Amino acid sequence: MSQQFPFSAVVGADGPDGPDPMALALILTTIAPDVGGVLVRGEKGTAKSTIVRALAAVLPPIDVVAGDRFSSDPRDAGLSPDGPFGPDVAVETRPVRLVELPVGATEDRVLGSLHLERALAEGKAEYEPGLLARAHRGILYVDEVNLLHDHLVDLLLDAAAMGRATVERDGVSVEHAARFVLVGTMNPEEGELRPQLLDRFGLTVEVAAPREPALRAEVVRRRMAYDADPAAFAASYAEAEAALRARIADAQALVGSVRLTDAGLLKIAEVCAAFDVDGLRADIVTARTAVAHAAWSGRAQVTLDDIRVAARLALPHRRRRKPFDAPGLDEELLEQALGDEDDLPPEPEPEPDGPEPDGPAPEDGGPGADGDAGDPETEVPPPPVPPSSTDSTDSINSADGAGSAPAPSSVAPTGATYRTRLLTVHGVGTGTAGRRSRARTTNGRRIGATTPRPGQGGAIHLVETIRASAGHQRVRGRAGSGPLVLRPADLRVAVREGRESNLVLFCVDASGSMAARRRMEQVKTAVLSLLLDAYQRRDKVGLVTFRGAEAAVALPPTHSVDAAAQRLEELPSGGRTPLAEGLLEAAHLLSVERTRDPQRRPLLVVVTDGRATSGADAVARSRMAAGLLAESGVTCVVVDCESGPMRMGLAATLAEHLGAEHVPIGEVSAEALVDAARRAA
Structure with missing residues (x-):
């Protein structure tokens, strides 16, 4: 077994003023597991995983029932499925376990399920414990918890809050204790947890690499010393580790009083x-x-x-308060x-019977009282007014017309977001489970069974597996009521249909025509609302913008919708409209992402008024670019930003060339779509 990096050796865990917030949060949740676990958020390379994996080594060892698969406490082993245990049960002492839950784990692996081998070979319905049983009285660590399926995060947090896990499936009915310290780490750049799930973690800390050169040098010095001789490096911190272990044990003994x-x-x-x-x-x-x-x-x-x-x-x-709030x-x-006191006042003693002292007691606003000291409300200055976009007096011709100078860039504000209509990718995919488009996924409703391909995973469809083998039992020599004789060819896995997450790529027109008549404010609000929808559906998002004479990737595809929202807020507008360049840049980015992540289907959302004014033959080149995208089979949606009584209908024409759905910007809202349907009816 490899030597673990010592907890005390992590820079920050041994500070002169005590542990830093990350180390302290981990220590406190081991002293009082009912705190509810720790979520560590931070950029890559900040020792998040290192310190979590080192935590188990500084925890005091525990007593367990010998041979019990559920790590039951000998003093309270009543909820173990391996019980009951007699009064003279054997006891063993072992270190606290650190159980790692991989991002790709299934619900069966987490909760446990039917022991398939025993069920098929012996006809017995026996429970095979999962990771929650192994983590009982230990630490359950989920790296990149923000990439874990939401239903698994819900399951983990419910078990951590209840202190037990209940399994009711495949003919198995089991309940066992599952009290553990839940620790999750994540990089916010790869996507956020939903606020409802974020709230379920007891504590959270933000970590970042130190900026002081001396601290950075110390981190490198310790890491190099550890890599050169792990055993010697760990031995040099053995005394500090023992002292920390003893202090944690003392705190665990004291916390109840x-x-x-x-x-x-x-x-x-x-x-x-x-x-x-x-x-x-x-x-x-x-x-x-x-x-x-x-x-x-x-x-x-x-x-x-x-x-x-x-x-x-x-x-x-x-x-x-909102998903995009930091x-x-x-x-x-x-x-x-x-307040200003250094300590809380002790509990007041019961007042003796007798007359009250002379003179009225100071009251709020009265003599001898500070009228402002007890006021819980603080005056909050109004937020600064953001700069507005180009006013209606800035005509389209002066901002984006031929033969005129480009309008100066401006940054439009963003209005309040709203619930958007559901935009989906055509057909049925096989991507990562999510909430947008139809797909064959690992969860969802079971619609059939199939013979697995080589290397294919999935939940075994027990009934179909037995059915496939039933007709061959006599040929295979099964005698009477003996166990079924199975062959690999009999195996069937369940086919489930659910929803997948997609790559939602926004291609946003930021030219001068979008800045006119405060149109960009409406565009940003619509895109931000669609970003919020993508956040809730666990999509990957990207942002391409085009203005002036070129297009640019404002944000490469990422799970961090917060980063996309920030880039959108800072997006300037002005200049001509290089529509062809924007579409070609989007096509190139989608081609690259198709190579990187072939299972994730893209949805291209083009936000424009359809004008093409940059360069010679701008209209012809934009139609050529649209044709290339249409031939690639990418599902596209054109959000038409044109407004006013005089409309040219260029965005609708662009949608025809793309083979895309045409959505006026006023109908992006789900409520507006419902109202339009009611009027039509």
Whole structure:
């Protein structure tokens, strides 16, 4: 077994002022697993996986029932399917497990399922434990958790919250304990978790590579020393690892007796209310984290500093109001909510009977009281007004007409997003499970069975497998009621139809004609709404823009819809309309992505008014480019941005050449589409 990089050797975990937020969050959730796990967000190369994998080595060992597949605690083994156990059960002590859940894991692998070999060979319905059973009383680590299927994330978080897993499938009915520390790591550039799932993680931390040259040099120095001699490097940190393990054990023993006073509980509620978080999960997690931090610090009562640390870890990801809002915490608002005292006051003693002291007590706004100190509301200045796009006085001719100078670039604001109509790719695909287009996927409704191709995975269709073998049992020599005689050719896998995620490539016209009459503001709002829809359907997105004399890839295809939204917000407009260049750039990008990810089908959304004014034969070249895209078979949608009483219908003509669906920009909204259908009826 290879030597693991020591937890204490990670730069930041051994700081003079204590562990950095990432290391501290991991430690606190092991002290109090009911905190609900940790999500570590950060750019690549920031030691996220390294420190998580090193965490198990610094946790105190645990006692388990010998031979039990579910790591049951000898003092409480009542929920183990391998039980019941007698009073003289054998006990063994072993290290805490770190179980890694791969991104491509199936639900059967996570929950466990029917032991197929026993079922087919012996006719017994026996449960085969999954990863949740193995992770009981340990750490379940999911790298790139944002790429995990949503239904698996829901399953993990539900099990972590309930402390048990229930399996009801394939003739198996099993319930077992599943108390584990859930740790997820992710790179936000590859896509975000849904806010509903993000909220289910107890704590979250943002990490980034240090910018100080001395710290960066120290990281490289330690890594090179570890690579040169892992055993010697680990031995040099053995004392620090043992001290950390002992401190965690002491904190685990103390956490149950830490006192959270009513004053502390009220302070936590005030902090959560000040940040306007939804629900009460934030209050509960903050309270549990504060108690764990007090135990880590060796205190018997929660202090204001414990609440401050807990709020910084438990609240940032719960402040997201919309998918494109970046998580974060306003430190000034936090300090205002906490107050200026260095510690919480002790619990008040019962007042003795007797007359009240002379003179009225200071009240809010009264003599001796600070009228502003207790006011939870803070005055928030209005947001700055973004620069508006070209006014209606800027005519199309002056901005984009032939023989005139290009209009200066301007950046249009974005309006409020809305729910969009569903745009799908034609046919039935075989891509990654998602929520957009019809596809044969690993989940969804079962519509049949098929013989698997070499190397093909999938859930086994038990009934069809038995049916395929039934007619051959006599020839194969099966005797009486003996086990079925199976051959590899009998195997059948289920065919399921669900929804897949797609590559949604936006090709956006940013020329001067789009800037006129504040049209670009409407365009950005529509595209941002479609981006929000792609975010919810787990699509990959890209952005191509064209203006002036050329087209550019503003954002290569990525899972990070947030990055696409940011590029869209910063998109300038102005100049001529190189429509052909935009379509050709989109075609080239789709060709490259088809080579990289052949299973993911593309959906091209062209947002334009259909004008082509850049260069000689601009119209002919744009029709040629549209023909090339149509021949490639890419599903296209043209969002027509033309407005006003006088319309030329150029976008509709472009849609015909592309073989695309033509959607006026006013009908991108789902509500507008419903209203139009009602009027037609």
